[in-house]
Amino acid sequence: MNYNKHPQLIVICGATATGKSGLALELAQRLNTVILSADSRQVYREFDIGTAKPSVAERQLVPHYLIDICAPTETLTVADYQEQAQELITSLHSPLLLVGGTGLYIKAIVRGLKIPRVAPNENLRSQLSGLGQTQCYSFLQQVDPIAAEKIHPHDQVRTLRALEVFYITGRPISEQQGENPPNYPILQIGLQCQDADALTRRITQRTEMMVTAGLIEEVKTLVDKYSWDLPLLDTLGYREMKHYLAGDISLSEAKALTVVHTRQFAKRQRTWFRAYPDIQWFDADRPDLVDQVWQRVQEFRDNISMNLS
Structure with missing residues (x-):
């Protein structure tokens, strides 16, 4: 064979x-x-x-x-x-x-x-970054508590990505991930x-x-x-x-x-x-x-x- x-x-x-x-x-x-x-x-x-x-x-x-x-x-x-x-x-x-x-x-x-097929949105990221990491993480806890549990409160990169995916797709990133x-x-x-x-x-x-x-x-x-x-x-x-x-x-x-x-x-x-x-x-x-x-x-x-x- x-x-x-x-x-x-x-x-x-x-x-x-x-x-x-x-x-x-x-x-x-x-x-x-x-x-x-x-x-x-x-x-x-x-x-x-x-x-x-x-x-x-x-x-x-x-x-x-x-x-x-x-x-x-x-x-x-x-x-x-x-x-x-x-x-x-x-x-x-x-x-x-x-x-x-x-x-x-x-x-x-x-x-x-x-992997959520969501391209980086620099305008959205800039707006979120301007709010500060504490506020962004608080938002994430509200819209995607499952993702928030896996992301350190000081991890700005992953916090912004999770929020970006949510605001663009309307669905939590935790629902779109997996293997x-x-x-x-x-x-x-x-x-x-x-x-x-x-x-x-x-x-x-x-x-x-x-x-x-x-x-x-x-x-x-x-x-x-x-x-x-x-x-x-x-x-x-x-x-x-x-x-x-x-x-x-x-x-x-x-x-x-x-x-x-x-x-x-x-x-x-x-x-x-x-x-x-x-x-x-x-x-x-x-x-x-x-x-x-x-x-x-x-x-x-x-x-x-x-x-x-």
Whole structure:
């Protein structure tokens, strides 16, 4: 039986700089398949070096999807991403690789999150923000007490989102959320660095490589084209280099801050992914990593074959 005709998904996730892309390229070639990106910044065109976007050569070697699908001035919502990813999973040759460190993107796919399709409304958010968080949270307790119980009183972002959904749709966000997991088999592989110093070295090396590859020039081009105020320029790596270009800090300080902030970001990613028991973890620094993961992939596919036969 040809089990390639049935949707199958292999997830490669984990913190930044753990080698997810390199492992995925190797697996994709062995499986003769493609890679779906699960990175919330790689979806944006022109943000290449600072997002560690796969090179042209890598994309020629293995087709990549969900990269460069949105202009820097646009907003791609999680619901937009989920819709496009789900369409690819059901239409492309299986198994597919879903690769990245954006936990919410991955959760949206593997858990089948139900996401209210309500685009951000800046005018409404501005009006609500002007009332203050205390008043907004009080409103939320009145219109959606279930959501209010799950949202911390000081969490302005989630409070505003819940109110936004309610005022636009007329229905509480708690009624529109939930999960509808897909019925196809999923294998989740996580990469982690057991040695904190090893991860720091990886991050430092990658930061230096990005600068050498032209990160500063990339930031300058983006500033010239879109202005200093483009929100994406306030994200990791770009923010620090923007301050360097503005003359606020030296290049060495910008690189050092990038390393520090990347380490902090990696810690938050680890905390997110650690909450999901279905992820099978592998040491990113083990010399036989590819062979060990490949063995697990083969076991996964053999089990599918047995269940379908």
